[in-house]
Amino acid sequence: MAKVFNIALAGNPNAGKTTLFNYLTGARQHVGNYPGVTVEKKEGICQHGGMELRVTDLPGTYSLTAYSVEELVARNFLVNEKPDVVIDIVDASNLERNLYLTCQFMELGVPVIIALNMIDVARHRGIEVDAEKLSSLLGVPVVPLVARSGQGVDLLLDTVLRVVEEKKPYPPLRLSYGDDLDQVLDDMVPLIEQGGLLTDTYPASWTGLKILENDDQILDRAMKADSTLADTLVRRSDEVTSHLQRTVDTYPEAMIADHRYGFIKSILRQGVISQRFDVDRLYTSDRIDKIVTNRFLGPLIMGVILYGLYSFTFNYSALPVDWLASLFGFFGDAVSRVLPDGPIKSMLVSGVIGGVGGVLGFVPIIMFMFLGIAVLEDSGYLARVAFMMDRIFRMFGLHGSSVMPFIVSGGIAGGCAVPGVMATRTLRSPKERLATLLTVPFMNCGAKLPIIALLIGAFFSAHQAQYMFLATVVSWSVALLTAKFLRMTVLRGESTPFVMELPPYRFPTFKGLFIHTWERTWQYIKKAGTVILAISILLWAMMTYPGLPAGKSAQFERQRQEVMAAYAPQGVSAGQEKGRPGQVAESPELAAKLRVIDNREAQAALRNSLAGRMGIALEPISRFAGFDWRTNIALVGGFAAKEVIVSTLGTSYSLGSVDVEHTTSLGERLARDQHWNPIVALAALAFIMFYAPCFVTVVCIARESGSWKWAIFSMAFNTFLAYFLAVAIYQTGMALGLAS
Amino acid sequence: MTKNHPGPVCTNCGNKHQSCLRREKSPDVEHALPLSRACAHGRVKICKISGDRRLCARMADLGILPGREMELLCAGGGGRHCMVRINGGTISLDSLTTANILVTPV
Structure with missing residues (x-):
């Protein structure tokens, strides 16, 4: 059996880490989360030279401080998992900033290999890097490569094998951080070593450095391990901090960073880099930015691109969505033909095939949406969108990057919340x-649109376009104001400073796009086979059981027999069963009468079902918003999928199954019904737009937030908010006499 | 420069770095503007990073240190977000951050 080595890929964001990871591991990847946090953990396997390399892609970071969850995850992985080698991916065209992280790996004393990526881009910019010289000055192997094309990757893997087999020690690098800090560090290190403070995990010099940097995590751990010694060290650190504040008005961490950059500069100036052009000249990417993020042109360009992504996702996925719907329709028909009538057939057709088929029907939309996002992300444009939108979204406690999930979810009416929730990644x-x-x-x-269109068409037909636009404006307003409310209450906390490095514009690679799209889509498909299957069966059962009592069923059957007997002279004998022969079906009048009986039976069965009983039980509460039990059943059914609201309303109003594309008859029926009027319609619109998300979205919220707590919160909070709005609209409208 | 590492010798830091940081108290600081108000295309020199300890440390990690120069690429929404080029990379900074970076034009 091949020997297995653990390799960690680390580096700055946008240094090409994920490109190298995809190149090394191909499709042999496993995506999960680091324990307790929602940071994605990617692992993969790579074979080289008869050895198996287990590769972990660490989150991109600039530093190893404790300021962000990504940084904590990266450094905890390095000290806890102790990988055999850390491949530090360094952008050759941006060496100074990238080597800052390298410097910290060396301070931590981990075995590091520098993968000098994007040497082609560096050359294009007139930058030549002497990899051998860099290696000899830093004392670690340096391998130039181009991860996009795979150039130099074999040499990198050879170097990895050499390093893991050498088992050479990597003593922690100790830089000079200025006389004041060096003196304190010299005092601290022996104390830490003698007291054994965290020495089984971190080098003593690193612990000392982190105490000087006021690192929350290390201070906490030190206090727990040995509070007396930790107190002594913190006092020493506080003294030097006060001294630096008094003399140079700075903090130790700024001084330490300054000296790290000084160390890097001193290395680079020893002939490591030769530059043909001016160091700070503006590159093509910067010139594009001057146009694309321009105050006036930027939003226009962004609007066109986001609309393009939206159209691409929903137009191009329409055909495969239809194919999948036909496929599941075919399965449903096949099972219907093969199995005898009964609960097993009903569960398989309506619960399993209907439920899971409905969920898998989203797969093309999700795939196209992730492909579009991958193009924007890999090309570097998504970071610019976040930059431009940040100021507006920040007012509501959100982030510039929130814009994409909102748009995908239906910000331009007709999206889908499932990919929207997943796009929050x-x-x-x-x-x-x-x-x-x-x-x-x-x-x-898109699933809410048929019911919105139905109610607007039925009650506000003179101003359909204006009401549709109003619905979009109201949905944005409620979403942003709710976000602000949540950020002021349950999600209270400082806004994250929008400080990020913007990647240069690049052409995405096909392989990268494929892997990004597929891994996210696959996670969704896997979910459909587990939790979603169980929930769809539960919802089917709620709308089916306990069914009609035998006496009631027999009553409907008798009515059918009587109607058919009345048409007996046309060639049908009484006593024929529900499966009516062709000649009867050909009689339109008889068929219509039978359909009315079927619809009444379906209505009675629905009323008697668990969902129906819930609808009736909810009526004392829902009547404050103007909803009767029939509307309640449709709203309960809407939890399965919002499309179900229209078809369930059709059943509960004895219209039989209603095609969501053709809802005129139902609209007319509602407009004539004594329980409905324009105010009830407005209240229903508000409730439907804002109440609990469909269960697929709820499952996605649970998965993406890492807890069912937030999924349940979303159902309860949204339903309460929707009810509050609906009651307010109904009661105000009725009090003002606007119902007619 | 290194305490236990062979080879590299720092030719850039030491006294020069002390003076970079001390420059915060130089007359430049008195004429410095927050980046949020100076954000237009052009080069600026960083005079001081104000704000809390965490922000100073974060900026230092990104190489945004007193004495360094950077190129302003563009102002974002309302002219308060900035996009700057420093150390060969492009960094976006929000209004909270740019209000704490004091700069003078070069």
Whole structure:
């Protein structure tokens, strides 16, 4: 069996880490989360020279401080998992900033290999890097490569094998951080070593450095391990901090960073870099930025690109969505033909095939949406969108990157909250991400559109376009104001400073796009086979059981027999069963009468079902918003999928199954019904737009937030908010006499 | 420069770095503007990073240190967000951050 080595890929964001990871591991990847946090953990396997390399892609970081969850995850992995080698991916065209992280790996004393990536881009910019000289000055192997094309990757893997087999010690690098800090560090290190403070995990010099940097995590651990010694060290650190504040008005961490950059500069100036052009000349990427992020042109360009992504996602996925619907329709028909009538057939057709088929029907939309996002992300444009939108979204406690999930969820009416919730992955701050994923279901997704169009068409037909536009404006307003409310209450906390390095514009690679799209889509498909299957069966059972009592069923059957007997002279004998022969079906009058009986039976069965009983039980509460039991059943059914609201309303109003594309008859029926009027319609619109998301979205919220707590919160909070709005509209409208 | 590492010798830091940081108290600081108000295309020199300890440390990690120069690429929404080029990379800074970076034009 091949020997297995653990390799960690680390580096700055945008240094090409994920490109190298994809090149090394191909499709042999496993995506999960680091324990307790929502940071993605990617692992993969790579074979080289008869050895198996288990590769972990660490989150991109600039530093190893404790300021962000990504930085904590990266450094905890390095000290706890102790990988055999850390491959530090360094952007050759931006060496100074990238080597800052390298410097910290060396301070931590981990075995590091520098993968000098994007040497082609560096050359294009007139930068030549002497890899051998860099290696000899830093004392670590340096391998030039181009991860996009794979050039130099074999040499990198050879170097990895050499380093793991050498088992050479990597003593922690100790730089000079200025006389004041060096003196304190010289005093601290022996104390830490003698007291054994965290020495089984971190080098003593690193612990000392982190105490000087006021690192929360290390201070906490030190206090827990040996509070007396930790107190002594913190006092020493506080003294030098006060001294630096008095003399140079700075903090130790700024002084330490300054000296790290000084160390890097001193290395680079020893002939490591030769530059043909001016160091600070503006590159093509910067010139594009001057146009693309221009105050006036930028929003226009962004609007066109986001609309393009939206159209691409929903137009191009329409055909495969239809194919999948036909496929599941075919399965449903096949099972219907093969199995005898009964609960097993009903469960398989309506619960399993209907439920899971409905969920898998989203797969093309999700795939196209992730492909579009991958193009924007890999090309570097998504970071610019976040930059431009940040100021507006920040007012509501959100982040510039929140714009994409909102748009995908139906910000331009007709999206879908499921991919919208999944698109929140581009957000890094946990609280801003949660506020985004809890409010994106307020957008008007494609499934809400038929019922919105139905109610507007039935009650406000003179101003349809204006009301549709109003619905979009209201959904945005409620979503943003709710986000603000959540950020002021349950998700209270400082806004994350929008400080990020913007990647240069690049052409995405096909392989990268494919892997990004597929891994995210696959996670969704896997979910459909587990939790979603169980919930769809539960919902089917709620709308089916306990069914009609035998006496009631027999009564409907008798009515059918009587109607058919009345048409007996046309060639049908009484006593024929529900499966009516062709000649009867050909009689339109008889068929219509039978359909009325069927619809009444379906209505009675629905009323008697668990969902129906819930609808009736809810009537004392729902009547404050103007909803009767029939509307309640449709709203309960809407939890399965918002499309179900129209068809369930059709059943509960004895219209039989209603095609969501053709809702005229139902609209007319509602407009004539004594329980409905324009105020009830407005209250229903508000409730439907904002109440609990469909269960697929709820499952996605649970998965993306890492807890069912937030999924349940989303159902309860949204339903309460929707009810509050509906009651307010209904009661005000009725009090003002606007019902007619 | 290094305490236990062979080879590299720092030719850039030491006294020069002390003076970079001390420059915060130089007359430049008195004429410095927050980046949020100076954000237009052009080069600026960083005079001081104000704000809390965490922000100073974060900026230092990104190489935004007193004495350094940077190129302003563009102002974002309302002219308060900035996009700057420093150390060969492009960094976006929000209004909270730019209000704490004091700069003078070069």
